[in-house]
Amino acid sequence: MARKATIIGGGVIGGGWAARFLLSGWDVSVYDPDPEAPRKIGEVLANARAALPALADVPMPPEGRLTFANNLKDAVEDSEYIQESVSERIELKHRVYAEIQAHAPDALLGSSTSGYKPSQLQEKSTNPEVLFVAHPFNPVYLLPLVEVVPSPKNDLQRIEEAKEILREIGMYPLHVRKEIDAHIADRFLEAVWREALWLVKDGVATTEEIDEAIRMGFGLRWGQMGLFDTYRVAGGEAGMKHFMAQFGPCLSWPWTKLMDVPEFNDELVDLIAGQSDAQSGHMTIREMERIRDQNLIGFLRVLKERNWGAGKVLLDHDARRAAEAPAAKLPALDAPLLLSHMQVLPGWIDYNGHMTESRYLFASSEVTNAFLGLIGAGLDYVAAGRSYYTAESHIMHLGEARLGDALTGSVQVLGADEKRLHLFMRIERDGAPVATIEQMLLHVDTVNGGTCPVAPEVLAKLQPIVTAHAALPQPKDTGRYVGQRKSR
CATH class of the missing domain: 3.40.50.720 (NAD(P)-binding Rossmann-like Domain)
Known part of the structure; x- marks a missing residue:
């Protein structure tokens, strides 16, 4: 529940x-x-x-x-x-x-x-x-x-x-x-907001110019390093003590009007609102929200790639959800094995807004890797010097996938022996096919660089699946070649 x-x-x-x-x-x-x-x-x-x-x-x-x-x-x-x-x-x-x-x-x-x-x-x-x-x-x-x-x-x-x-x-x-x-945060923002109101009221800058100063400069630094780390770096090799010694005296200079507030009257409201309308009034709020969200996704994913700042929170959250996922177990063998759940991410998208070709193969590799792990030929097996290598692939693009779409990947074993593994994979969205991929894999001794028989313990896990899937209907698109007309 x-x-x-x-x-x-x-x-x-x-x-x-x-x-x-x-x-x-x-x-x-x-x-x-x-x-x-x-x-x-x-x-x-x-x-x-x-x-x-x-x-x-x-x-x-x-x-x-x-x-x-x-x-x-x-x-x-x-x-x-x-x-x-x-x-x-x-x-x-x-x-x-x-x-x-x-x-x-x-x-x-x-x-x-x-x-x-x-x-x-x-x-x-x-x-x-x-x-x-x-x-x-x-x-x-x-x-x-x-x-x-x-x-x-x-x-x-x-x-x-x-x-x-x-x-x-x-x-x-x-x-x-x-x-x-x-x-904490709003007290800090309030100080910045007050100073911005004075700059507009005194005719020093427009709302757009202030926003440009933030998003073209220190806002980018703050977004990934905050305030104190930014200034620590500004102190050079001598660090924060040097920064404080160098810039501390300016705190007594009358630079800001931090303790003073401009009179909040209709004139100030009209001034700020008028400049804001001129700056971005050509867009609806919903359009601005979508632009904001896509920009934030880009920033946050860069931080995530570096395990830094807000990106570390995202990585930790992924790890938490992965740890809470049910442990992998052998599915029922009376149907193709549903082995992979995926999501179309920003890096998977091409200029048309669709999932790009390379990611179809990536999705199939996720299914293949899950299957190899299931039969005991995962990373530990590879580390011991043996692995399955893909020798041939045939992919059919049957549908489009867009950002955020949830995909599933299933595999049907068409045949296997001591050195070969013949797989047919389906990538689907909401039960509708997005792609099928037929692959032939060879079992390889990675040290000597040639084919070799699969380990008996892996073959023991593989054979019951081969036997069960032999009773399944053959996928109609198996054995296709490029340019062959689709069966009706």
Whole structure:
């Protein structure tokens, strides 16, 4: 039975939470009195379905079930985790918590608040031990950071439970050790935001020029190295001490207006909004979200390749899911063996947006490798100096696969002896064929470079499959040659 999470508030952040839990295999109940909530969450979920799977290198779990509750009582029933994302009004939050805890007093209850401290949220709570801040960053379904902020009233064991749940759905829970207004990240962003408002108000820069300064320069450094490591590198071989000695004196210079706030009036709002409209008003918000998501996927996958920063979180999450996968065992032999579950990743796509030719063969190699592992001819066997080498392949392209598509790979053994292995593989999407690959493999002594008989223990595992598959119908496309007309 799937675990259940409840999302209270179906806006941008609530929708992102719903998508993150759903795509991680949780059932999700949403409560939001806004009649537009199902449409809004549906649009966020569509973006998430196109984006989050592109970060994974292991199969995503089956998607959970999404429901919309008519009241809070139904929404929180049987929930293991509840996330509140309502408007930033403390009296509203207190009313919501009172009703939640009247029906689910012991459920973990996180708040997406960007400003309130947990002690403020807990003021009227009947069970403050389970109520804490879990502040994410948009888009919640892609960015891993969530600031977890407890107060002295929290049960730290329950906070650890919450952090483990957040890790399970691929997030990075940053435990904020001391409650403070606006937590860590938003306090930092607030300082940058204030300075940006002054630069626009004083006519020094436009909104577009400020954004260009960030995305063409220090934003790229921050995205993969943060602030302090960036400045450590700036200190050269002498490191952070040299940097502090060199640039410390400038802290006393009147460079910023950090402690001063421009008057927030209609003139400032119109100035900022007008420049922002001129900068990117030609795109819809949904178009901008999709551009943002694809850019983030590219950045995050580069970091993942280097096991660095947010990419390390993705790698750890893949490893966790792989470890939780059922142990491989010999499937029933009365049908082709379903051995591989794959996902079409960004690097698999060509300029047409389809899976490129080389990846069809890669998909078949995943099936072959799974089969060889099943019969005992995996990596340990190769390390001992013996292996199967592909001698011939024939591939038929039967369908298109796009980014994020889930593929399965099955194999039927057409024949085998001590030195040869004849396989027929099917790559499918939702039960429809994407490709078939027929292969002949030779068993090789990798030390001496020639064919040799397969090890008896491998042949013992292989032979029952050969015998069983001999009774299966022969695939109609076996033995084809290039250019041969398709059978009808």
